Amino acid sequence: MSDRFISITDTVRAAIQEHALQARPSECCGLLSGANGLITDIHPLHNDADKPETRYFATPEELFAAMRRIREAGQALLGVYHSHPRTQAxxxxxxxxxxxxxxxxxxxxxxxxxxxxxxxxxxxxxIEDVRVSVTNI
Ligand SMILES: [Zn+2]
Structure with missing residues (x-):
């Protein structure tokens, strides 16, 4: 078992799930940011892939805009998320x-x-497994 772990707020975890449900049957994608190993912010992106049911791709323009928001908030890019509507995580x-x-x-x-x-x-x-710790703040 890996000793790596990352923390994420319950609000962001719920927002990822909401995005995934809205995008279904396509995959959703986006960035996650925060500080000190705690993810506190979500940056949903459009999935611009040719086959969005099984792949995800964000345009460089959207990616750079999200990266800039993260930098300006004094945060770090901590995660990249996407959904698997019909296959395992x-x-x-x-x-x-x-x-x-x-x-x-x-x-x-x-x-x-x-x-x-x-x-x-x-x-x-x-590929290395990472433990996810969901916090309530
Ligand atoms: Zn995937």
Missing amino acids: YPSASDVEMAFYPEAFYFIISLEPQVELRAFKIEDSR
């Missing part, structure tokens, strides 16, 4: 291929068979 081959931020935690929320939020570190094609 585990990185797909294309997720691993498209993991461009080795310093970020990759969150995947699965909607079926049950709602489940998991996080991973993806570095050099290696």
Whole structure:
């Protein structure tokens, strides 16, 4: 078991789930930010992928705008999230291929068979499980 873990507020966790439900049957995606290992803010992005049911892709314009908001808030990019409407919360081959931020935690929320939020570190094609701690502040 990994000793890595990341904290996320219950409000952000709920917002990820809400975004995933709204985007269904497409995948949703976005960025997560905060400070000191606690995610406090969510930045939903449009999924601009050709096959949004099984992939996610955000335009550079939207990504840079979100990055700027995060910087201006004095926060750090802590996570990248997307949903798996019909498959388990585990990185797909294309997720691993498209993991461009080795310093970020990759969150995947699965909607079926049950709602489940998991996080991973993806570095050099290696997938490492990360424990997610949900806080109530
Ligand atoms: Zn995926």
